[in-house]
Amino acid sequence: MKNGIRILIVDDEASITDALSRLFRLEGYEVETADHLESALVALDRYPIDLVITDLSLGGLELLQNVKAKRQATEVVIITGYGSIPQAVETTKAGAFYFLEKPFEPEQILLIVEKALERSRLIAESTKLRQHFTKRQQYSHLIGSSRAMQTIYETIEHVAKTDTNVLIIGDSGTGKELIANAIHFHSRRAEEEFVKVNCSALPKELIESELFGYIKGSFTGAAQDRIGLFGQAHKGSLLLDELAEMPIDLQPKLLRVLEERRYRRVGDSFSRDVDFRLICSTNRSLHDAIKNGLLREDLYYRISTITITVPPLRERGEDLQLLIEEFYRRFCERYERTLKGFSQAAYQRLFSYAWPGNVRELQNVIERAVLLSKGPYIEAVDLQLGTSSRGGGLNPEFYYPPSMKWDDIERAVITTALERVGGNKKAAARALGIQRTRLYSKLSKYNIVVERKRKQ
Ligand SMILES: Nc1ncnc2c1ncn2[C@@H]1O[C@H](COP(=O)(O)OP(=O)(O)OP(=O)(O)O)[C@@H](O)[C@H]1O
Ligand SMILES: [Mg+2]
Known part of the structure; x- marks a missing residue:
């Protein structure tokens, strides 16, 4: 447990530091x-220190400030001589964990140190979490709490630590690039x-020279050397979107690069090391591509070590809710609009629409609605949605957001049912x-007024 925990003891009395x-x-x-302030500061620079025990009279306050400036999670315990309580109180205000009056018992200081280290560990953990969270926010902006998305988050965390190739499969607009x-x-x-x-x-005939790069003069138009996209991705990552579109005769070459981790520029006489993680994404079945002779099977196995499948948005009701809220908030802020949300009908429309264009379509729809709505509510017409709807037929699939009240749900279910049967109450x-x-009741x-539609 205590492995690797480092304590710095600062006192000018050798008997104390020794004990x-x-x-x-x-x-x-x-x-x-350390026996004085300067050597304490040197030690702080040299090692990661988890806790400092220092005598107040040796510039304890200054040391404390240095420690906290360097690493907030490092705790400081102050030892004070007789009669210096007022100054010692100052140090706790400045962030010292505790001050202990001389003389003290070994058990006392052990206990205090244990408690201080526990706090230090908590602070370090929360800082790490916060950093992790901001990084996540900053770079991924992935929204969604469905089971599918949770599995995806776990896979991301898992593969991020490795260098394996990853294949991401999902319909257009489901968030593969994100x-x-x-x-x-x-x-x-x-x-x-x-x-x-x-x-x-990319035009097919350009893919090779774009990926591999080339040497000046190796073909007409090669006016200067070009390092190519592999070279550019060296040490980083490479995303190949729509891999099945890569010319079949180029695929063995790509496979060789992945296997040997070396590539040769067009017209070059030697090959170079290259190290990148390959991520491929596709919105169509690669099995079909293999069957139709567009994708080599050996390449497919190589790139699909880990496969992430993103379900379409219509299968992720929970995410739909979160995404609507987030996009609504984001666009209201961006366009400085103070709206009161969605009308009941608009909300219903959002939840019954099939979203063939997935998250990209949802994002565009909300952006347009926020911009165009006359307010105070976004109305169903503001959404300008087509006729594509979820479920349909005789087996309607209802989805209502958890925040919706029972009366509203009941009203919505009844009106939808009436619409589906053309206003025929019996049906x-x-x-x-x-x-x-x-x-009837x-x-x-x-207060639902039923308009009976004429049979066509
Ligand atoms: N889970 C999500 N959270 C937030 N925004 C998302 C999410 N999924 C997709 N988006 C947004 O939707 C848009 C489309 O996402 P992205 O480009 O990643 O989709 P794609 O699957 O790569 O689509 P395509 O197959 O058309 O290339 C982007 O603006 C992206 O920010
Ligand atoms: Mg994409």
Whole structure:
């Protein structure tokens, strides 16, 4: 437990430093000593120190300030001689953990040190968590609390620590690039480049020279040397989007780079080391691509060591709720709009729509609605959504946000049921599984006016 915990003891009386050193070493701590302020500051620079015990009269206050400036989590215990209580109180105000009057018993100081170290550990942990959190916020902005997203977060954390290749599969707009960012920026490669290539956006005949780079004069148009995207991604990460679009005759070359961790620029006479993590993403089935001869199977196995599958948004009701709230908040802030939220109908529309364009579409819809809404509420028309809806048919799938009140849910269920059957109350009652009289009383309770549509 105490392994690696280092205590610095500062006192000009050798008898005290000796006795305390012996005491703490016996307990399993590592101990450094200093007999005046300057040597204490040197020790602080040299080692990571978890706790300092210092005599007040040796510039204890100054040392304390230095310690705290360097590392907030390091605790300081002050030892005071007789009659210096008022100054000692000052040091606790300045952040000392405790002051202890001489003479004291060994058990006393051991206990205090243990308590101080516990606080130090808590502070260090919360600082680490906060840093982790800000980094996450800064780089990934991933929103979602569904089971699927939680599994994705866990996989990100797990693969970030390794160098394995990762394949991300999901429909367009589901957040594949955001996930790739999270992997890169959580990894030890975060400070290095993250190079992104969309294979379907590059002309086929250019892909090789773009990826591998080239030597001046190796072909017409090669006016100067070019390090290529592999070279650029060296030590960092490389995202290949739509890998199945890569020309089939180039795929063995890519496989060789991944296996040998070396590549050769076009027209070059020797090959170079290269070290990057490969992340591939795709929004179509790679099994089909293999079957159709567009993707080599051996390459597929190489790149799919870890596979992350992102389900479409319509299968992630919980995330939908969070994303709506977050995008709404974000765009209201960006466009300085003070709206009161969504009207009931608008909310219902958001939750019944199928979101074929996934999160990207949702984001655009909310942005446009926030911009265009006349307020105070965003109305269903402001969303300008097409007809694509979830479920449908005779087996409607309802999703209502947890914050919605029961009366509102009941009203929404009844109106939706009536809409589906063209205003036919008998059919609606049957669909809802309730007596017609009960439906009538609900209609009057909620003031629902039914318009009967003519049969077409
Ligand atoms: N979970 C999420 N949280 C917050 N924003 C998201 C999330 N998923 C996607 N987005 C946003 O949706 C948009 C599309 O995401 P992204 O570009 O990562 O999708 P993609 O899967 O790579 O799409 P494509 O297949 O079209 O390349 C981006 O603006 C992204 O910020
Ligand atoms: Mg993408």
